[in-house]
Amino acid sequence: MASAPADHDRRLRAFGRGAALSFGLLSLAALAQLAGTGAAIALGIGFFLAGFAHGAAEHQSGTLRAFRLLDAAAYVLAGLAVAALFLAMPLAGLTLFLLLSAWHFQHSAGGDRLARWAYALTAVGGSALWQGEATAEIFAALLGQPIPQPWMLVLAVAGGAGLVLAIAALGRRPHGWSLIACVAATALLHPVLATGLAFFLGHAWPMQHAQARRFGWSEVIRAAAPTAIPAMLGALAIAAFVLVGILPLVWAAALAFGMATPHILTERLER
Ligand SMILES: CC1=C(/C=C/C(C)=C/C=C/C(C)=C/C=O)C(C)(C)CCC1
Numbered sequence: 001m002a003s004a005p006a007d008h009d010r011r012l013r014a015f016g017r018g019a020a021l022s023f024g025l026l027s028l029a030a031l032a033q034l035a036g037t038g039a040a041i042a043l044g045i046g047f048f049l050a051g052f053a054h055g056a057a058e059h060q061s062g063t064l065r066a067f068r069l070l071d072a073a074a075y076v077l078a079g080l081a082v083a084a085l086f087l088a089m090p091l092a093g094l095t096l097f098l099l100l101s102a103w104h105f106q107h108s109a110g111g112d113r114l115a116r117w118a119y120a121l122t123a124v125g126g127s128a129l130w131q132g133e134a135t136a137e138i139f140a141a142l143l144g145q146p147i148p149q150p151w152m153l154v155l156a157v158a159g160g161a162g163l164v165l166a167i168a169a170l171g172r173r174p175h176g177w178s179l180i181a182c183v184a185a186t187a188l189l190h191p192v193l194a195t196g197l198a199f200f201l202g203h204a205w206p207m208q209h210a211q212a213r214r215f216g217w218s219e220v221i222r223a224a225a226p227t228a229i230p231a232m233l234g235a236l237a238i239a240a241f242v243l244v245g246i247l248p249l250v251w252a253a254a255l256a257f258g259m260a261t262p263h264i265l266t267e268r269l270e271r
Pocket residue numbers: 055097098100101104123124125127135138139191192195196199260263264
Protein backbone atom coordinates (compact mmCIF):
# COMPACT_ATOMS: atom_id res chain seq x y z
CA MET A 1 0.00 0.00 0.00
CA ALA A 2 1.34 3.48 -0.86
CA SER A 3 2.29 5.56 2.20
CA ALA A 4 0.40 8.83 2.78
CA PRO A 5 3.37 11.15 1.95
CA ALA A 6 4.14 9.17 -1.22
CA ASP A 7 0.50 9.38 -2.22
CA HIS A 8 0.49 13.10 -1.50
CA ASP A 9 3.63 13.57 -3.63
CA ARG A 10 2.13 11.61 -6.49
CA ARG A 11 -1.03 13.71 -6.39
CA LEU A 12 0.97 16.92 -6.24
CA ARG A 13 2.95 15.89 -9.32
CA ALA A 14 -0.24 14.96 -11.22
CA PHE A 15 -1.73 18.32 -10.17
CA GLY A 16 1.32 20.17 -11.52
CA ARG A 17 1.31 18.18 -14.75
CA GLY A 18 -2.42 18.90 -15.25
CA ALA A 19 -1.88 22.63 -14.74
CA ALA A 20 1.19 22.70 -17.02
CA LEU A 21 -0.54 20.78 -19.82
CA SER A 22 -3.75 22.84 -19.63
CA PHE A 23 -2.10 26.25 -19.54
CA GLY A 24 0.72 25.21 -21.89
CA LEU A 25 -1.77 24.18 -24.57
CA LEU A 26 -3.99 27.20 -23.90
CA SER A 27 -0.98 29.51 -24.33
CA LEU A 28 0.05 27.75 -27.53
CA ALA A 29 -3.49 28.17 -28.81
CA ALA A 30 -3.53 31.86 -27.85
CA LEU A 31 -0.28 32.38 -29.79
CA ALA A 32 -1.77 30.66 -32.86
CA GLN A 33 -4.83 32.86 -32.58
CA LEU A 34 -2.60 35.97 -32.44
CA ALA A 35 -0.82 34.76 -35.58
CA GLY A 36 -4.11 34.82 -37.51
CA THR A 37 -7.20 32.83 -38.43
CA GLY A 38 -5.28 30.44 -40.71
CA ALA A 39 -2.90 29.48 -37.88
CA ALA A 40 -5.80 29.15 -35.44
CA ILE A 41 -7.70 26.77 -37.72
CA ALA A 42 -4.51 24.82 -38.53
CA LEU A 43 -3.71 24.30 -34.84
CA GLY A 44 -7.34 23.36 -34.15
CA ILE A 45 -7.13 20.68 -36.86
CA GLY A 46 -3.73 19.71 -35.41
CA PHE A 47 -5.36 19.04 -32.03
CA PHE A 48 -7.95 16.82 -33.69
CA LEU A 49 -5.21 14.95 -35.58
CA ALA A 50 -3.11 14.53 -32.43
CA GLY A 51 -6.16 13.02 -30.75
CA PHE A 52 -6.77 10.39 -33.44
CA ALA A 53 -4.53 7.84 -31.76
CA HIS A 54 -6.74 7.52 -28.65
CA GLY A 55 -9.34 5.69 -30.72
CA ALA A 56 -7.03 3.96 -33.17
CA ALA A 57 -6.57 0.69 -31.28
CA GLU A 58 -9.09 -2.01 -30.42
CA HIS A 59 -9.79 -1.49 -26.73
CA GLN A 60 -13.09 -3.17 -26.01
CA SER A 61 -12.36 -6.36 -24.14
CA GLY A 62 -9.91 -5.26 -21.47
CA THR A 63 -7.02 -5.70 -23.89
CA LEU A 64 -5.36 -3.34 -26.33
CA ARG A 65 -4.54 -4.54 -29.83
CA ALA A 66 -4.23 -3.19 -33.34
CA PHE A 67 -7.31 -3.30 -35.53
CA ARG A 68 -7.20 -6.15 -38.04
CA LEU A 69 -7.47 -5.26 -41.72
CA LEU A 70 -11.09 -6.44 -41.80
CA ASP A 71 -11.94 -4.35 -38.69
CA ALA A 72 -10.39 -1.31 -40.35
CA ALA A 73 -12.23 -1.95 -43.64
CA ALA A 74 -15.55 -2.31 -41.78
CA TYR A 75 -14.79 0.89 -39.87
CA VAL A 76 -14.11 2.86 -43.06
CA LEU A 77 -17.25 1.46 -44.70
CA ALA A 78 -19.39 2.45 -41.71
CA GLY A 79 -17.75 5.89 -41.71
CA LEU A 80 -18.51 6.34 -45.42
CA ALA A 81 -22.14 5.36 -44.82
CA VAL A 82 -22.45 8.01 -42.10
CA ALA A 83 -20.73 10.57 -44.37
CA ALA A 84 -23.27 9.82 -47.13
CA LEU A 85 -26.16 10.24 -44.68
CA PHE A 86 -24.56 13.47 -43.57
CA LEU A 87 -24.50 14.79 -47.13
CA ALA A 88 -28.14 13.79 -47.61
CA MET A 89 -29.37 15.32 -44.33
CA PRO A 90 -26.74 17.80 -43.13
CA LEU A 91 -28.56 19.47 -40.26
CA ALA A 92 -30.01 16.24 -38.88
CA GLY A 93 -26.54 14.73 -39.25
CA LEU A 94 -24.87 17.57 -37.36
CA THR A 95 -27.53 17.46 -34.62
CA LEU A 96 -26.99 13.74 -34.07
CA PHE A 97 -23.21 14.12 -34.26
CA LEU A 98 -23.15 16.85 -31.60
CA LEU A 99 -25.47 14.84 -29.33
CA LEU A 100 -23.28 11.75 -29.70
CA SER A 101 -20.14 13.84 -29.18
CA ALA A 102 -21.46 15.30 -25.92
CA TRP A 103 -22.36 11.80 -24.73
CA HIS A 104 -18.96 10.48 -25.75
CA PHE A 105 -17.06 13.36 -24.15
CA GLN A 106 -18.79 12.99 -20.77
CA HIS A 107 -17.62 9.35 -20.65
CA SER A 108 -14.01 10.24 -20.75
CA ALA A 109 -13.32 13.39 -18.79
CA GLY A 110 -12.09 13.03 -15.23
CA GLY A 111 -13.96 14.01 -12.07
CA ASP A 112 -17.53 13.48 -10.94
CA ARG A 113 -20.62 13.52 -13.12
CA LEU A 114 -21.01 17.31 -12.69
CA ALA A 115 -17.50 18.02 -13.99
CA ARG A 116 -17.84 15.50 -16.82
CA TRP A 117 -21.08 17.05 -18.14
CA ALA A 118 -19.65 20.55 -17.60
CA TYR A 119 -16.77 19.59 -19.87
CA ALA A 120 -18.90 17.81 -22.49
CA LEU A 121 -21.46 20.63 -22.84
CA THR A 122 -18.69 23.25 -22.88
CA ALA A 123 -16.78 21.42 -25.61
CA VAL A 124 -19.87 21.03 -27.80
CA GLY A 125 -21.86 24.20 -27.02
CA GLY A 126 -19.35 26.65 -25.50
CA SER A 127 -18.45 28.31 -28.81
CA ALA A 128 -22.15 28.76 -29.69
CA LEU A 129 -22.68 30.40 -26.29
CA TRP A 130 -19.83 32.91 -26.50
CA GLN A 131 -19.49 33.36 -30.24
CA GLY A 132 -22.85 32.46 -31.76
CA GLU A 133 -22.40 34.23 -35.07
CA ALA A 134 -18.88 32.98 -35.81
CA THR A 135 -19.88 29.43 -34.86
CA ALA A 136 -23.00 29.57 -37.05
CA GLU A 137 -20.86 30.73 -39.99
CA ILE A 138 -18.46 27.82 -39.53
CA PHE A 139 -21.29 25.27 -39.35
CA ALA A 140 -22.90 26.87 -42.43
CA ALA A 141 -19.62 26.52 -44.36
CA LEU A 142 -19.25 22.89 -43.24
CA LEU A 143 -22.84 21.98 -44.12
CA GLY A 144 -23.20 24.16 -47.22
CA GLN A 145 -26.43 25.66 -45.89
CA PRO A 146 -27.45 28.35 -43.41
CA ILE A 147 -28.05 27.24 -39.83
CA PRO A 148 -31.50 28.13 -38.44
CA GLN A 149 -31.27 30.59 -35.57
CA PRO A 150 -33.42 28.53 -33.17
CA TRP A 151 -31.02 25.61 -33.70
CA MET A 152 -28.06 27.81 -32.75
CA LEU A 153 -30.02 29.05 -29.75
CA VAL A 154 -30.52 25.50 -28.48
CA LEU A 155 -26.79 24.83 -28.87
CA ALA A 156 -25.97 28.07 -27.04
CA VAL A 157 -28.32 27.04 -24.21
CA ALA A 158 -26.44 23.71 -24.00
CA GLY A 159 -23.21 25.72 -23.78
CA GLY A 160 -24.80 27.91 -21.08
CA ALA A 161 -25.74 24.79 -19.11
CA GLY A 162 -22.11 23.69 -19.49
CA LEU A 163 -20.94 27.02 -18.05
CA VAL A 164 -23.30 26.79 -15.06
CA LEU A 165 -22.16 23.22 -14.39
CA ALA A 166 -18.53 24.29 -14.79
CA ILE A 167 -18.95 27.05 -12.20
CA ALA A 168 -20.57 24.55 -9.81
CA ALA A 169 -17.86 21.94 -10.48
CA LEU A 170 -15.06 24.46 -10.00
CA GLY A 171 -16.71 25.65 -6.78
CA ARG A 172 -16.25 22.12 -5.46
CA ARG A 173 -12.82 21.56 -6.99
CA PRO A 174 -11.21 24.90 -7.92
CA HIS A 175 -8.15 23.32 -9.55
CA GLY A 176 -9.99 21.64 -12.42
CA TRP A 177 -7.37 23.07 -14.76
CA SER A 178 -8.48 21.43 -17.95
CA LEU A 179 -12.11 22.53 -17.37
CA ILE A 180 -10.93 26.12 -16.79
CA ALA A 181 -8.84 25.95 -19.98
CA CYS A 182 -11.79 24.57 -22.00
CA VAL A 183 -14.18 27.29 -20.79
CA ALA A 184 -11.55 29.99 -21.49
CA ALA A 185 -10.85 28.51 -24.94
CA THR A 186 -14.49 28.52 -26.03
CA ALA A 187 -14.89 32.10 -24.81
CA LEU A 188 -11.71 33.50 -26.37
CA LEU A 189 -10.51 31.36 -29.26
CA HIS A 190 -11.65 30.62 -32.81
CA PRO A 191 -14.36 27.91 -32.52
CA VAL A 192 -12.35 25.28 -34.46
CA LEU A 193 -9.29 25.93 -32.28
CA ALA A 194 -11.35 25.99 -29.07
CA THR A 195 -13.13 22.73 -29.87
CA GLY A 196 -9.91 21.06 -31.03
CA LEU A 197 -8.19 22.06 -27.79
CA ALA A 198 -11.15 20.90 -25.68
CA PHE A 199 -11.28 17.59 -27.57
CA PHE A 200 -7.57 16.93 -27.05
CA LEU A 201 -7.23 18.19 -23.49
CA GLY A 202 -10.44 16.88 -21.99
CA HIS A 203 -10.98 13.71 -24.01
CA ALA A 204 -8.25 12.33 -26.27
CA TRP A 205 -5.24 12.92 -24.01
CA PRO A 206 -6.84 11.57 -20.78
CA MET A 207 -8.04 8.47 -22.68
CA GLN A 208 -4.63 7.95 -24.24
CA HIS A 209 -2.90 8.50 -20.93
CA ALA A 210 -5.17 6.00 -19.19
CA GLN A 211 -4.34 3.41 -21.87
CA ALA A 212 -0.63 4.09 -21.39
CA ARG A 213 -0.87 3.74 -17.59
CA ARG A 214 -2.56 0.40 -18.04
CA PHE A 215 -0.64 -1.10 -20.96
CA GLY A 216 2.54 1.02 -21.27
CA TRP A 217 3.39 3.55 -23.99
CA SER A 218 5.20 1.08 -26.25
CA GLU A 219 2.14 -1.21 -26.30
CA VAL A 220 -0.15 1.76 -27.01
CA ILE A 221 2.05 2.94 -29.89
CA ARG A 222 2.33 -0.59 -31.30
CA ALA A 223 -1.46 -1.05 -31.23
CA ALA A 224 -2.50 2.43 -32.40
CA ALA A 225 0.15 3.37 -34.99
CA PRO A 226 -0.98 1.05 -37.84
CA THR A 227 -4.37 2.79 -37.99
CA ALA A 228 -3.56 6.21 -36.49
CA ILE A 229 -0.82 7.00 -39.03
CA PRO A 230 -2.87 6.20 -42.18
CA ALA A 231 -5.87 8.02 -40.65
CA MET A 232 -3.74 11.12 -39.98
CA LEU A 233 -2.24 11.00 -43.47
CA GLY A 234 -5.74 10.58 -44.94
CA ALA A 235 -7.04 13.56 -42.96
CA LEU A 236 -4.05 15.67 -44.04
CA ALA A 237 -4.66 14.68 -47.68
CA ILE A 238 -8.33 15.67 -47.34
CA ALA A 239 -7.30 19.05 -45.86
CA ALA A 240 -4.81 19.56 -48.71
CA PHE A 241 -7.46 18.68 -51.34
CA VAL A 242 -9.81 21.25 -49.80
CA LEU A 243 -7.05 23.88 -49.75
CA VAL A 244 -6.18 23.40 -53.43
CA GLY A 245 -9.87 23.39 -54.33
CA ILE A 246 -10.37 19.84 -55.62
CA LEU A 247 -12.58 18.68 -52.73
CA PRO A 248 -15.58 20.72 -51.57
CA LEU A 249 -15.42 21.61 -47.86
CA VAL A 250 -18.87 20.08 -47.42
CA TRP A 251 -17.54 16.68 -48.53
CA ALA A 252 -14.51 16.97 -46.29
CA ALA A 253 -16.73 17.84 -43.33
CA ALA A 254 -19.05 14.90 -44.07
CA LEU A 255 -16.01 12.60 -44.18
CA ALA A 256 -14.66 14.00 -40.92
CA PHE A 257 -17.98 13.61 -39.07
CA GLY A 258 -18.59 10.24 -40.74
CA MET A 259 -15.19 8.80 -39.84
CA ALA A 260 -15.43 9.93 -36.20
CA THR A 261 -18.87 8.37 -35.70
CA PRO A 262 -18.06 4.62 -35.66
CA HIS A 263 -15.48 5.34 -32.93
CA ILE A 264 -18.22 6.90 -30.81
CA LEU A 265 -20.75 4.16 -31.58
CA THR A 266 -18.44 1.28 -30.76
CA GLU A 267 -18.19 2.52 -27.18
CA ARG A 268 -20.56 1.28 -24.50
CA LEU A 269 -23.15 3.99 -24.88
CA GLU A 270 -25.36 3.15 -21.91
CA ARG A 271 -22.80 4.24 -19.34
C1 LIG B 1 -18.57 22.74 -31.83
C2 LIG B 1 -17.74 22.91 -33.09
C3 LIG B 1 -17.23 21.82 -33.78
C4 LIG B 1 -17.46 20.47 -33.21
C5 LIG B 1 -16.64 19.41 -33.22
C6 LIG B 1 -16.91 18.17 -32.52
C7 LIG B 1 -18.10 18.08 -31.65
C8 LIG B 1 -16.03 17.14 -32.66
C9 LIG B 1 -16.17 15.86 -32.02
C10 LIG B 1 -15.23 14.91 -32.16
C11 LIG B 1 -15.30 13.60 -31.54
C12 LIG B 1 -16.46 13.20 -30.74
C13 LIG B 1 -14.26 12.76 -31.74
C14 LIG B 1 -14.17 11.42 -31.21
O1 LIG B 1 -13.50 11.02 -30.30
C15 LIG B 1 -16.46 22.02 -35.08
C16 LIG B 1 -16.97 21.06 -36.14
C17 LIG B 1 -14.95 21.80 -34.86
C18 LIG B 1 -16.64 23.43 -35.65
C19 LIG B 1 -16.52 24.47 -34.62
C20 LIG B 1 -17.52 24.33 -33.52
